[in-house]
Amino acid sequence: MIHFSLAREQLIKPLQLVSGVVEKRQTLPVLSNVLLEVEATELLLTGTDLEVELVGRVTLSEPAEAGAITVPAKKFLDIVRSLPDDSIITVKQDSERVIVSSGRSKFTLTSLPAVEFPSIEKSSDHEEYSIPQAQFGHLINATSFAMAQQDVRYYLNGMSLELSPGMVRTVATDGHRLAMSSRQVEGLNTAEKKQVIVPRKGILELNRLLTGGEETIQIYLGSTHLRATTSDFSFTTKLVDGKFPDYERVIPRGGDKEVVGDRQTLKSIFSRAAILSNEKYRGVRLILSSGNLIVKANNPEQEEAEVTVEVDYEGPELEVGFNVNYLLDVLNVISGEQVKFILSDANSSALITDFDDDATAFVVMPMRL
Numbered sequence: 363m364i365h366f367s368l369a370r371e372q373l374i375k376p377l378q379l380v381s382g383v384v385e386k387r388q389t390l391p392v393l394s395n396v397l398l399e400v401e402a403t404e405l406l407l408t409g410t411d412l413e414v415e416l417v418g419r420v421t422l423s424e425p426a427e428a429g430a431i432t433v434p435a436k437k438f439l440d441i442v443r444s445l446p447d448d449s450i451i452t453v454k455q456d457s458e459r460v461i462v463s464s465g466r467s468k469f470t471l472t473s474l475p476a477v478e479f480p481s482i483e484k485s486s487d488h489e490e491y492s493i494p495q496a497q498f499g500h501l502i503n504a505t506s507f508a509m510a511q512q513d514v515r516y517y518l519n520g521m522s523l524e525l526s527p528g529m530v531r532t533v534a535t536d537g538h539r540l541a542m543s544s545r546q547v548e549g550l551n552t553a554e555k556k557q558v559i560v561p562r563k564g565i566l567e568l569n570r571l572l573t574g575g576e577e578t579i580q581i582y583l584g585s586t587h588l589r590a591t592t593s594d595f596s597f598t599t600k601l602v603d604g605k606f607p608d609y610e611r612v613i614p615r616g617g618d619k620e621v622v623g624d625r626q627t628l629k630s631i632f633s634r635a636a637i638l639s640n641e642k643y644r645g646v647r648l649i650l651s652s653g654n655l656i657v658k659a660n661n662p663e664q665e666e667a668e669v670t671v672e673v674d675y676e677g678p679e680l681e682v683g684f685n686v687n688y689l690l691d692v693l694n695v696i697s698g699e700q701v702k703f704i705l706s707d708a709n710s711s712a713l714i715t716d717f718d719d720d721a722t723a724f725v726v727m728p729m730r731l
Contacts, residue, residue: 363455364429366400366422370442370449370464376418376594377439380409383416383567384435392478395432398453399476402428408479409435414564415482416571417596430476433460441469482598488584491525491552495579495592497545499572501532502565504543504722507691509562510536517604521565525583526555533609539688540612541695543722559606560588564599571595612725614711617704621650622674622717625701629693631669635659636686638667645731646686650705651679659686682708683731689714692724 380396388394388411397408403426407418441462442451449464455473462469502521510518513536524531531544560568568590572579582589589598635646639659649656655673660666682705692714693701700717714724 363427364398364400364431364460365452365454366405366426367424367450367452368405368420368422370445370447370451372420373442373451376407376420377442379570379595380407380416380418381435381439382570383409383411383414385411386436390480392432392474392480394434394436395474395479396435396438397430397432397476397479399430400426400428410480410482411563412480412482413561414567414597414599416567416598419594419596429455431455431460432474432476432479433471437471438462441471482587482600484584484587484589484598486584488582488589489552489556491550491581491583492578493530493547493550493581495572495577496574497547498530498579499569499574501530501543501545502569502572504695505532505534505541506565506569507695508534508536508539508541508724509565511562513537517559517602517606520559520561520602522557522606522609523560523588524555524557525550525552525581527552533606535607535609535612538685538727539691540609540725541692541722542609542613542724545721556583557606558583558588559602559604560599561602564588568597568599571597612711613723614704614706614713614725617706617710617713619650619677619680619705620675621655621703621705622700623655623671623703625693625696625699627671628701629690631655631657631671632686632689632693635667635669636690638665639686643729644685644687645683645729646689647681647683647731649679649681650675650677652676680705680708682712683729684712684726685729688726692726696722 399406403422405420405422409416445464451464454461460471460473513519522533528550530547533542580591635657638661639646640661647658655671657669696716698716698718702715702717704713711725711727
């Protein structure tokens with residue numbers, strides 16, 4: 363019979379993260395629950411939706427009774443959230459119920475046996491990699507916005523993770539735009555290039571776990587699953603069974619028109635023009651001339667926006683249309699002060715990079731307006 367006590371501040375963060383994995387609408391009632399397990403002086407909290415699984419670990423300072431039980435994830439989290447910051451919380455199993463108490467508050471929750479709680483199968487054969495959390499977080503943040511959401515081409519509803527000797531690369535595309543980022547990682551021991559597709563939910567959950575510090579994250583890559591562990595968490599996700607597109611063919615080569623501008627200025631210019639763009643298609647026209655960029659937008663109500671800005675450009679006049687949301691998404695993840703656009707003509711994709719960091723590149727397809 364499980365029985366343990368701990369401070370609210372120890373419980374709140376791992377419980378929030380683990381509950382984030384649990385889907386609200388479940389076919390199996392036990393999947394709405396979080397699994398609580400006490401082993402020696404450690405509490406394990408597990409949430410899963412059968413696609414991803416997250417295990418949080420908390421060290422208990424008080425003596426505890428070992429055991430395992432599941433409780434409703436949302437209700438348990440709401441109870442813990444509602445208690446004062448300095449609370450001590452006691453959880454005790456009482457036959458088929460679980461009693462959560464703190465101070466003068468007492469809550470009795472329904473529970474389901476731990477044996478009913480499913481576990482994602484872990485592949486025994488896997489390769490192991492060690493990557494600094496800050497670098498891995500940068501790779502995900504730079505590319506995750508370009509993942510497809512519910513595309514019939516299921517292999518686009520995720521991110522390509524590529525590991526090769528000394529380098530990690532992430533690539534995401536929804537067919538209209540593409541984001542690619544590479545980082546050198548010292549001591550990344552892999553004999554050959556390995557590429558897998560991590561599903562969208564797996565990427566978003568993984569990103570929530572990364573602290574961004576110097577601490578490393580261990581990646582275990584099997585044939586059907588990826589497992590990532592830090593000192594506090596163990597996260598497992600199924601991989602997408604499919605082939606990611608040959609993204610090298612999509613990256614435009616030989617663009618002869620180079621535009622350099624201030625990132626914040628361009629961001630505000632595009633945001634301003636977007637106000638009067640077509641709400642459905644979000645198209646804006648970029649009109650380039652020597653040292654100058656005009657951004658135009660209009661909508662079915664015959665309303666128009668026109669904004670002009672100075673840019674570093676020497677070349678022939680060019681007019682090209684883009685989805686303004688795609689341009690803003692790129693400018694939001696670039697961190698440098700200046701951004702570089704490489705264009706060739708009105709029918710070709712734009713290649714966009716941070717002026718000081720071409721290890722991350724973005725491709726945006728043009729629109730006919």
